[in-house]
Amino acid sequence: DMGISDRPSWCPALAAALLAGGVFVASAAPAAADDPADLKAQYRRPNEIPFPAANPYSDAKAALGHTLFFDPRLSGSNTASCASCHNPALGWEDALPVATGDGAKALERASPTILNLAWAEPLMWDGRKDTLEDQATGPIEAAGxxxxxxxxxxxxxSAIPAYRRMFREAFGSETISGPAIAQALATFERTIVSNRAPFDRWIDGDDTAIDEQARQGFVLFNGKANCAACHSGWRFTDDSFHDIGLKSADIGRGAFLPDLPVMQHAFKTPTLRNIATREPFMHDGSAATLRDVLAHYDTGF
Known part of the structure; x- marks a missing residue:
């Protein structure tokens, strides 16, 4: 129960607020809804993308990562690239309830968006990867x-001259290795950042950027509806893990924290950026539409 059981399961004002946020590329608890200046400040975008000291940004490395990301040769069958599950036209997801793996077999979980991952560690629905460098090659090697x-x-x-050249430009050596592939992919993925949306212009002071219904939705989102308890900050996520009552045998984060009851069936809070292009929703794709998501929080079903 998210404290909204006395309102309709579909709230146009709340939906308008969610859809106002949208595409370029652990927040504090929200301020009280009656303190609009402080509250809006918590949703202000950062000015720069953070890159780790162990893998600093370079144009050559990002270009290599971009090429690798869209290359189906990264799969054993030479038919699937990273972009097969993380399609830029679909909010960097795949529009399927659950991802499809090798041999066109359905996997257990949905493909999460890669938007704004530069700020998103830990990673994966269950948080099992600490960094993008750690995560980047996991799907490549996974048999499924x-x-x-x-x-x-x-x-x-290594048999491709153009790749040897790109690795030399990015790393100073034509030697192609797993760690170098991971660093290049991670560098590119950190550049995938949501564009400034009407919501961002409103946060920065343009009172005409979003309409009255969306502004009412923002008040609900941070107040009575309590969405901001988990979807906080400019990316609309607390980067934490929660059990939201979905009917699933998948225990999520609980597999790694078996002694913590609160982590059983808990999954990472997804960002709400670019939400209009990312149906279906939830880690198992069980909510087909945004209406279904709000109905779940309203009714518990």
Missing amino acids: EMNQPMASLAAEL
């Missing part, structure tokens, strides 16, 4: 996903 051993991929790419 892209099914490509890293040694085989490195040998395949």
Whole structure:
């Protein structure tokens, strides 16, 4: 119960607020709804993308990561790229209830968006990856996903002169390795940042950027509806894990924290950025529309 059981299951004002936020590329608890200046300040976008000291940004590295991300040779079958599950036209997801892996087999969970991952650690629905460098090659090597051993991929790419040149430009050496592939992919993924949306212009002081219904939705979102308890900050996520009562045998974060009852069936709070292009919703794709999401929080079903 999110404290909204006395309102209709579909709230146009709340939906308008969600859809106002949209595409470029652990927040404090929200301020009281009667303190609009402080509250809006908590949703202000950062000015720069953070890159780790161990993997600093370079144009050459980002360009290499971009090329790798869209290359189906990263899969064992040479038919699936990272973009197969993280399509830029679909909010960097795939519009499927659950992802499809090697041999067109359905996986257990939905493909999460890669928007704004530079700020999003830990990663994955269950938080099992600490960094983008750690996460980037996981799906490549997973037998059920892209099914490509890293040694085989490195040998395949090493036979391509253009790739040897790109690795030399990015890393100073034509040697192609798993860690270098991971660093390039992670660098590119950190550049995938939501564009400034009407919501951002409103936060920055343009009172005409969103309409009255969306402004009412913002008040609900941070007040009675209590959405901001989990979807806080400019990315609309607390980067934490919650059990929201979905009917699923998947225990999520609980698999890694078995002694914490609150983490059983808990999954990472997804960002709400670009929400209009990212149906269906939830870690298992069980909510087909935004209306279904709000109905779940309203009724518990």
